[in-house]
Amino acid sequence: MTLPPHDVADLGLAQAGVRRIDWAERAMPVLRRIHDDFGRNRPLEGLRIAACMHVTAETANLARALRAGGAEVALAASNPLSTQDDTAAALVVEDGVAVFARSGIDAGTYEANLRTVLATAPHLLIDDGCDLVNIVHLESPDLVDNLLGGCEQTTTGVIRLRQMELEEALRIPMVAVNDTATKRMFDNRFGTGQSTLDGIMRATNALLSGRTVVVAGFGYCGRGLAERARGMGARVLVTEVNPLKALDAVMQGYTVLPMAEAAPVGDVFVTVTGNRDVIRGEHLARLKDGAILANSGHFDVEIDLAALEGLAVDVHREVRPQADEYVLADGRRIVLLAEGRLVNLGAAEGHPAAVMDQSFAVQALTARWLAEHHTEVPPGLVQVPEEIDAEVARLELAALGVEIDSLTPEQEEYLHSWRV
Structure with missing residues (x-):
């Protein structure tokens, strides 16, 4: 297999990375179901995704799902200290992801890697702290016309996006994945x-x-x-x-x-x-x-x-x-x-895989939603559709073997009527 462009510490670490990624996948049943669905239906076929995220085994499972959906993925690290070099190598060798991340890189290399993933002329952004969005708007406005939108998964990033929107500076739809109930409950x-x-x-x-x-x-x-x-x-x-x-x-x-x-x-x-x-x-x-x-x-x-x-x-x-x-x-x-x-x-490994399962499930489903509905979504800060949040919660409950009640027709009618 021809390897994608990359800058990782050691491709020889790939098999150790595969073991780490597979271990995380055991605790990510919701994302696994989405991965399988994406593999059957290919909702991201032909799209290029630029991502700035922590390069960990959990993130790798999101990247795998996006690849299964047909997307080309270019990934830069959002934090040099969190990069798992074996995970980075595995994504390049086994999954065809263009990874630009090494543990402990300096600030200059970190910023250069962000610009490298943006040089792929992406259709979608997956951001962690608004770094990619910032570069697009301040340095590379020519990329805007090609962008369908993106997702932001941190509180810090959403704060920045909200300020951009107030100043009428945000030129693409950016979905506030951080603001979903599942993200706040589990991840945050x-x-x-x-x-x-x-x-x-x-x-x-x-x-x-x-x-x-x-x-x-x-x-x-x-x-x-x-x-x-x-x-x-x-x-x-x-x-x-x-x-x-x-x-x-x-x-x-x-x-x-x-x-x-x-x-x-x-x-x-x-x-x-x-x-x-x-x-x-x-x-x-x-x-x-x-x-x-x-x-x-x-x-x-x-x-x-x-x-x-x-x-x-x-x-x-x-x-x-x-x-x-x-x-x-x-x-x-x-x-x-x-x-x-x-x-x-x-100093540790970040959130447990079971936590990131839901956050990354929302990311994957939101990417699919943007691919399908981008013509209907205006530039600005956008909330995740409620049905996506509900679907992730439903899938997680199913994975846990938990059943819940459903409303009776009479209850539905009562809730939607103002007449007593």
């Missing part, structure tokens, strides 16, 4: 909660029970993280800027306070806001000795890394894998995990 809440703690514990071997964990941001991701940290015996403090989310945290029994007050008492700090400079220099200066800093909010801007570097008189790189220790002038030590990037992917 259960996935981020578990995988973030997994990354922290792998990087530090720290006992969370009895320690104070500060969760910055109480959206779906922060909620899931707080639940799981409390379940492991931690005392959980929450910081927020949104009064409704802060009130939600209070009513769930969490202590809510400003970051300036949390800084001197926290043992572990995790940012999950989608915004920058959540932990700033004035907060860093008040941290106790041994405080651990982690980010699960997509980009590495939530912790002010420049301020941390400025405060430090010495830096011990990799005191443990994915853990750097910054020593302050008074001898206090601050431990930064995964370079301030996503700790669940930099």
Whole structure:
């Protein structure tokens, strides 16, 4: 087989990657059903898809489904620390995916890879943080006419797209996959909660029970993280800027306070806001000795890394894998995990495959929907059709062997009538 264009670390890792991808597939029954349906019906025949995603075994199963549907797929990594080199090799050798991803690449190579996948003149985008969309609109507007639309799967990316729409700058339909009920429930809440703690514990071997964990941001991701940290015996403090989310945290029994007050008492700090400079220099200066800093909010801007570097008189790189220790002038030590990037992917393996099964099922079905209905969808931020979300939930329940009730004709009539 002629291999597609690629830039991966070692094609010799392909068979190890196949084993990893196949293992993940066992926990992804919904996406497997979609894969088989795509293979029979080929809804993406002739389409080129450019994707910016974490190159993991779970993502590989989405890429396989898209390929089964007839699409050509070019994939760049959305985070250099999360790339699994064996998975990247397997996708090139076994599945014909054009992969441009190596673990640990620098920022320049990362950005070059994004431009490489866009050079395929794609019809559809699958984005993770709005990076591809950003390049198209700021650098390559000539690509717009060829694009049918795309999907965005992160909170950070949807925030950016919403701002683009407000400024009337968004020239293609972009579907907010992140905003579906299944995505928020499984991926953001259960996935981020578990995988973030997994990354922290792998990087530090720290006992969370009895320690104070500060969760910055109480959206779906922060909620899931707080639940799981409390379940492991931690005392959980929450910081927020949104009064409704802060009130939600209070009513769930969490202590809510400003970051300036949390800084001197926290043992572990995790940012999950989608915004920058959540932990700033004035907060860093008040941290106790041994405080651990982690980010699960997509980009590495939530912790002010420049301020941390400025405060430090010495830096011990990799005191443990994915853990750097910054020593302050008074001898206090601050431990930064995964370079301030996503700790669940930099220091662990990201969400469990069972979680990504639903998120990627929505991605695949949304790609099919865009292929079939793009002429009816205007440019702008678009919500996933409710029937797609319902279909994914129905398929997941079937895979779990769970049956539910259905409405009787009388109940249907009652719900659709205003006459008593």
